[in-house]
Amino acid sequence: MAQTETRTTITQVTAPRARRFRLSSITPSSRYYWLRLLLENPAAVLSIGFIGLIVVLAVLASWIAPYEPTFVNPAERLRPPSREHWFGTDDLGRDVFSRAVYGARISLVVGLAVMVGSMLLGSLIGLIAGYYARVDTLLMRIMDGLEAFPSILLAIAIMATLGSALENVIIALSVVYAPNIARLVRSTTLMNKRQPYVESARAIGLRDSVILRRYIFLNSLSPLIVQCTFVVAFAILAESSLSYLGAGVPPGIPTWGNMVSDGQAQLQRAWWIAVFPGMFLFLTVLAVNLLGDGLRDALDPRVRKR
Amino acid sequence: MTAYILRRLLLLIPVLLVVGVIVFTLIHLIPGDPAAVMLGREATREQVEALRERLGLNEPFHVQFFKWFTNVLRLDFGNSLFLDQPVTRALLDRVQPTGLLTLYSLTLAVLIAIPAGVVAAVRRNSLLDRLLMVFSISGVAIPNFFFGILLILLFAVILGWLPSSGYVDITDDPVEHLKHMVMPTLALSFSAAGLMARLVRSSMLDVLHDDYVRTAYAKGLPHRHVILRHALRNALIPFLTIVGISLAGMLGGSVVIETVFNIPGMGRLLVQSVTRRDFPVVQAAVMVVAAVEVLVMLLVDILYVYIDPRVRYGSD
Numbered sequence: 001m002a003q004t005e006t007r008t009t010i011t012q013v014t015a016p017r018a019r020r021f022r023l024s025s026i027t028p029s030s031r032y033y034w035l036r037l038l039l040e041n042p043a044a045v046l047s048i049g050f051i052g053l054i055v056v057l058a059v060l061a062s063w064i065a066p067y068e069p070t071f072v073n074p075a076e077r078l079r080p081p082s083r084e085h086w087f088g089t090d091d092l093g094r095d096v097f098s099r100a101v102y103g104a105r106i107s108l109v110v111g112l113a114v115m116v117g118s119m120l121l122g123s124l125i126g127l128i129a130g131y132y133a134r135v136d137t138l139l140m141r142i143m144d145g146l147e148a149f150p151s152i153l154l155a156i157a158i159m160a161t162l163g164s165a166l167e168n169v170i171i172a173l174s175v176v177y178a179p180n181i182a183r184l185v186r187s188t189t190l191m192n193k194r195q196p197y198v199e200s201a202r203a204i205g206l207r208d209s210v211i212l213r214r215y216i217f218l219n220s221l222s223p224l225i226v227q228c229t230f231v232v233a234f235a236i237l238a239e240s241s242l243s244y245l246g247a248g249v250p251p252g253i254p255t256w257g258n259m260v261s262d263g264q265a266q267l268q269r270a271w272w273i274a275v276f277p278g279m280f281l282f283l284t285v286l287a288v289n290l291l292g293d294g295l296r297d298a299l300d301p302r303v304r305k306r
Numbered sequence: 307m308t309a310y311i312l313r314r315l316l317l318l319i320p321v322l323l324v325v326g327v328i329v330f331t332l333i334h335l336i337p338g339d340p341a342a343v344m345l346g347r348e349a350t351r352e353q354v355e356a357l358r359e360r361l362g363l364n365e366p367f368h369v370q371f372f373k374w375f376t377n378v379l380r381l382d383f384g385n386s387l388f389l390d391q392p393v394t395r396a397l398l399d400r401v402q403p404t405g406l407l408t409l410y411s412l413t414l415a416v417l418i419a420i421p422a423g424v425v426a427a428v429r430r431n432s433l434l435d436r437l438l439m440v441f442s443i444s445g446v447a448i449p450n451f452f453f454g455i456l457l458i459l460l461f462a463v464i465l466g467w468l469p470s471s472g473y474v475d476i477t478d479d480p481v482e483h484l485k486h487m488v489m490p491t492l493a494l495s496f497s498a499a500g501l502m503a504r505l506v507r508s509s510m511l512d513v514l515h516d517d518y519v520r521t522a523y524a525k526g527l528p529h530r531h532v533i534l535r536h537a538l539r540n541a542l543i544p545f546l547t548i549v550g551i552s553l554a555g556m557l558g559g560s561v562v563i564e565t566v567f568n569i570p571g572m573g574r575l576l577v578q579s580v581t582r583r584d585f586p587v588v589q590a591a592v593m594v595v596a597a598v599e600v601l602v603m604l605l606v607d608i609l610y611v612y613i614d615p616r617v618r619y620g621s622d
Contacts, residue, residue, distance in 0.1 A: 145325045148600045150561075156577070156580060156588075160579075163337070244562065267470075278449070278455065282447055289446060
């Protein structure tokens with residue numbers, strides 16, 4: 001019965017008309033209380049809205065973009081924003097709005113893929129290091145070593161060896177942010193493994209892999225989700241920096257980073273080429289960060305910021 | 307206390323070793339023959355073989371690593387493939403712009419963060435407190451290269467007050483030097499200033515509720531005195547770590563900012579070397595920055611021993 005009750009509440013939460021009233025019906029004892037806290041936070045709701053918009057742009061890019069992102073039209077060079085070209089055109093006559101819409105794809109794909117990659121890699125390392133004391137020191141010294149590099153520098157160095165390609169950007173940034181996740185998972189693992197439920201799981205003879213997955217990893221999930229949100233933001237920022245420097249995705253593909261770089265050369269004559277994609281980048285990262293803050297406050301109300 | 311410092315120094319060895327292994331291994335992760343990749347398509351078989359020999363790529367991995375690492379400890383990174391000079395020389399030529407840029411940015415960030423954080427904590431929820439929040443949240447979200455470009459747009463293109471890029475040596479013309487450094491410094495310090503200010507604010511808030519602050523007020527000390535002498539001094543203890551971490555962020559950020567403003571520093575050299583496939587330079591630049599960072603964090607930890615007696619007693 002309790003099951004159906006929470007179900008109905010949750011569908012009503014997402015139904016916009018009844019939201020205000022229904023949201024408050026989720027009590028602190030409900031397991032969906034965090035959702036209520038999150039949706040009562042205006043910054044988080046705005047952020048979810050903006051991220052949703054960017055996701056729609058990225059997914060539907062070929063329908064939304066009025067022009068081909070790589071369509072060169074010398075007759076329309078360096079046109080300021082107008083009704084035909086919302087964000088103007090660049091020095092090759094390409095439509096800046098269309099390119100910015102396609103650029104959203106790269107940023108989102110990198111953000112999400114790096115989140116998954118670094119979470120898998122980092123969680124695995126963190127679980128092993130936290131659970132098996134024998135390899136702890138070795139693994140954590142390697143993480144120390146990786147963290148000694150400023151993250152963008154390590155990413156550049158890895159890109160230098162792997163060469164520019166989308167999948168290499170994802171690999172490089174997953175390696176860069178894995179230590180961060182590993183450290184977090186290790187500390188929750190150290191805490192969880194002393195808990196009575198883990199001891200009892202061991203006592204009834206469950207295999208380590210099951211204990212790690214079911215009793216330790218799942219209990220680390222809420223701080224992990226928060227951290228993963230921030231990894232998305234870091235990864236989008238880092239990808240744009242790599243693209244800006246010409247060390248990321250190959251130059252032919254429009255990304256927010258390389259559009260800003262192209263635009264810098266035309267700053268005297270055409271500010272719009274750099275400013276629009278840059279604003280997209282800024283607002284997206286801002287929204288993801290604010291969502292992360294909101295999730296943190298909602299999932300762990302004890303550490304609510306003052 | 308000496309024992310603590312000694313132990314920290316000893317811990318430095320494994321970390322630097324791991325850093326070295328990572329940097330060294332990178333060159334071996336190049337798909338195919340590193341020597342052929344570095345020389346490009348036009349290289350003859352003899353040239354490739356000669357470079358393999360010069361880089362020692364024909365020897366077993368651990369022998370190569372040992373030789374490379376002992377050379378690195380003597381600050382010998384071999385010769386640049388592109389610049390026709392030793393890598394160490396090339397880096398030394400470019401230390402000044404990077405070092406000064408980082409120094410200016412760190413100073414500016416601290417000078418903004420401490421007063422802003424203190425005022426925001428003392429006048430909690432005031433307009434200034436809210437502005438600080440907006441400032442720091444934007445600082446973290448805006449890519450530093452884009453912020454740099456917005457600065458160029460405003461101060462160079464629209465207002466025409468500052469040169470849009472380039473670098474002037476401080477010994478040649480200090481005034482022009484500073485003019486060229488204003489925008490890079492602002493761009494590099496923005497996010498760190500916001501983060502630091504937030505930290506000062508939250509640790510001030512912690513401290514303001516402590517007993518000794520209440521005692522200070524109770525014995526009739528003026529507000530200013532309590533805030534600056536009693537609260538701030540203790541609030542600044544965790545600040546030191548953020549300064550260390552920010553320095554790392556700035557060393558990384560300077561790679562991007564030097565490219566934005568065309569400053570001939572180590573970061574610019576690193577980016578150029580990546581496109582030139584000049585791997586000895588890439589390795590050296592990355593290694594040097596990581597080593598600096600490790601040393602800074604060590605220095606921070608040691609400073610704690612002097613600043614905060616609790617660390618001293620807690621350690622043994």
